[in-house]
Amino acid sequence: MKIKSVMIAASVAVATAAAALAHGGATGIVKQRMDGMMAMGKALTAVGDMFKGKTTFDPQQVSNSADIVRQHAAEMGKLFPDTKASRKGKGTEALPAIWQKMDEFLALADDLDARAVDLKAVSQIGDKRKIRIEFAKLSKTCASCHTDFRKPKK
Numbered sequence: 001m002k003i004k005s006v007m008i009a010a011s012v013a014v015a016t017a018a019a020a021l022a023h024g025g026a027t028g029i030v031k032q033r034m035d036g037m038m039a040m041g042k043a044l045t046a047v048g049d050m051f052k053g054k055t056t057f058d059p060q061q062v063s064n065s066a067d068i069v070r071q072h073a074a075e076m077g078k079l080f081p082d083t084k085a086s087r088k089g090k091g092t093e094a095l096p097a098i099w100q101k102m103d104e105f106l107a108l109a110d111d112l113d114a115r116a117v118d119l120k121a122v123s124q125i126g127d128k129r130k131i132r133i134e135f136a137k138l139s140k141t142c143a144s145c146h147t148d149f150r151k152p153k154k
Contacts, residue, residue, distance in 0.1 A: 025090050025091055026089065026090055026091035026092070027089070027090065028085055028089060029079065029081065029083070029085055029086050029089065030085070030086065030089035030090065030091055030092045031091075032079060033075075033079035033080065033094075034091065034093075036072040036075060036079060037072070039068055039072060040068060040069050040072050040073075040142070042068075043064070043065035043066075043068040043069060044065060044069070044135075044138070044139065044142070046061060046065055047061070047062050047065050047131075047135055048135075048139075050062070051132060051135070057128055059123045059124070059125075059126040059131065060123070062119065062120075062123035062131055062135070063120050063123040063124065065119075066116045066117070066119040066120035066123060066138075067116075067120065069112065069113075069115075069116040069119075069138065070113055070116040070117065070120070073109050073110075073112040073113040073116060074109075074113060076105070076106065076109035076112075077106055077109065080094065080098050080099070080102075080105070082099050082102075087099065093150045093151045094149065094150065094151070095148075095149050095150060095151055097148060097149050098149045101148075101149075104148070105145070105148075105149055108141060108144060108145045108148075108149075109145075111141050112138070112141050112142065112145070115134065115137050115138035115141050116138060118134045118137070118138075119131065119134040119135060119137075119138050121134075122134050
């Protein structure tokens with residue numbers, strides 16, 4: 001389980017770094033959602049770094065990261081309106097599947113929120129093993145959404 005969690009966290013970190021380069025020139029709704037994704041990526045990278053031993057384990061930081069994910073998960077529906085600017089805006093990484101399967105997309109956003117709630121709850125207890133398990137579940141939800149609804153990285 002530990003290796004899987006570290007691999008997921010590393011994937012999030014790489015995706016965050018790649019996204020930072022790809023977002024140049026994005027404006028409007030595309031930039032808003034990219035900024036939210038970047039914020040979530042940074043929050044999750046901070047947690048992943050704790051499990052990789054790069055930073056000190058800090059349950060309060062885990063809790064703060066969960067709050068950031070919750071904030072942005074709640075905005076998902078309004079950040080992907082079915083408009084030309086949203087679908088085709090400069091720098092967008094969104095696949096048409098988002099609008100074709102909006103119910104599935106929003107269900108993943110709800111799952112992301114639920115996973116962040118669970119992560120926050122275990123962070124309040126401070127049990128590192130339980131935090132690692134909930135972090136892996138949350139990261140898996142992120143990866144699932146990226147697989148189904150985001151353009152593959154080149």
